[in-house]
Amino acid sequence: xxxxxxxxxxxxxxxxxxxxxxxxxxxxxxxxxxxxxxxxxxxxxxxxxxxxxxxxxxxxxxxxxxxxxxxxxxxxxxxxxxxxxxxxxxxxxxxxxxxxxxxxxxxxxxxxxxxxxxxxxxxxxxxxxxxxxxxxxxxxxxxxxxxxxxxxxxxxxxxxxxxxxxxxxxxxxxxxxxxxxxxxxxxxxxxxxxxxxxxxxxxxxxxxxxxxxxxxxxxxxxxxxxxxxxxxxxxxxxxxxxxxxxxxxxxxxxxxxxxxxxxxxxxxxxxxxxxxxxxxxxxxxx
Numbered sequence: 108x109x110x111x112x113x114x115x116x117x118x119x120x121x122x123x124x125x126x127x128x129x130x131x132x133x134x135x136x137x138x139x140x141x142x143x144x145x146x147x148x149x150x151x152x153x154x155x156x157x158x159x160x161x162x163x164x165x166x167x168x169x170x171x172x173x174x175x176x177x178x179x180x181x182x183x184x185x186x187x188x189x190x191x192x193x194x195x196x197x198x199x200x201x202x203x204x205x206x207x208x209x210x211x212x213x214x215x216x217x218x219x220x221x222x223x224x225x226x227x228x229x230x231x232x233x234x235x236x237x238x239x240x241x242x243x244x245x246x247x248x249x250x251x252x253x254x255x256x257x258x259x260x261x262x263x264x265x266x267x268x269x270x271x272x273x274x275x276x277x278x279x280x281x282x283x284x285x286x287x288x289x290x291x292x293x294x295x296x297x298x299x300x301x302x303x304x305x306x307x308x309x310x311x312x313x314x315x316x317x318x319x320x321x322x323x324x325x326x327x328x329x330x331x332x333x334x335x336x337x338x339x340x341x342x343x344x345x346x347x348x349x350x351x352x353x354x355x356x357x358x359x360x361x362x363x364x365x366x367x368x369x370x371x372x373x374x375x376x377x378x379x380x381x382x383x384x385x386x387x388x389x390x391x392x393x
Contacts, residue, residue, distance in 0.1 A: 126185040131271055133185075134178040135288055138263055142174030142292065161244070164344060165251050172256045174292070175263020183267065198266050198329035199258065208321075208331045213249055216338030219368050220346055220361075227360035229350075237349045244348075249341040256340060257333030264289055265322050266329045278319070279384040286315045302359045306366025313373030314339055320376045323383060339369075 149170040183191035272281035
């Protein structure tokens with residue numbers, strides 16, 4: 108009888124194999140754990156300090172919002188090694204042919220928010236003063252939103268998760284799953300009262316549709332999707348910082364109208380996407 112030697116199986120090999128078999132579950136777990144454990148701890152830590160202006164808005168969110176990117180990069184590496192990570196980040200490379208999107212999307216996001224505040228009762232004169240005095244601040248909001256929130260979230264949601272879901276399911280099912288996961292990831296908002304939560308739900312529904320439509324039109328290029336995400340947020344953050352919390356009712360009214368406007372846009376684009384809703388898409392290596 109011959110003696111056989113058994114090679115020990117490393118824990119890392121077991122982990123890689125499990126992640127490769129359960130990539131979507133692994134991504135969701137890693138995104139949530141990073142955001143709520145590391146990002147949450149950082150948020151609590153930074154809350155003890157006072158920061159000036161725009162830094163106080165974004166610094167506490169810094170690690171929370173990159174949770175989806177962390178999940179996507181980690182699962183890509185464990186499943187496909189460096190080529191998987193490289194393929195993921197290649198989706199972020201800007202393309203010259205998309206330059207029109209770079210300009211159009213921030214304008215659309217700003218116009219929607221301007222309409223929301225005007226319909227909520229903000230005077231044109233005051234709106235003019237806000238934008239003329241703070242136009243550079245608005246651009247800064249957009250840049251920060253793009254670099255940290257747009258890319259930080261979309262590298263995970265539409266860069267990794269959406270392609271993986273459409274490998275297995277129709278676009279309709281894939282969007283529904285992303286809406287549920289993305290909405291759940293924002294769970295603290297659900298405790299902020301109906302005046303905030305209901306319009307926010309409308310915006311999340313619309314954003315799920317609009318960002319997916321852009322993803323389809325640009326064949327998965329993520330840079331423009333990140334700009335679109337940043338464009339939805341940036342002018343809202345800017346206006347809230349300029350008006351201040353003292354005018355709560357104006358902010359709530361504009362937020363409610365903002366939700367309705369985005370929901371209407373989402374329904375219009377869903378109609379144009381109706382032929383795509385039952386389609387599946389080619390598998391990706393990530």
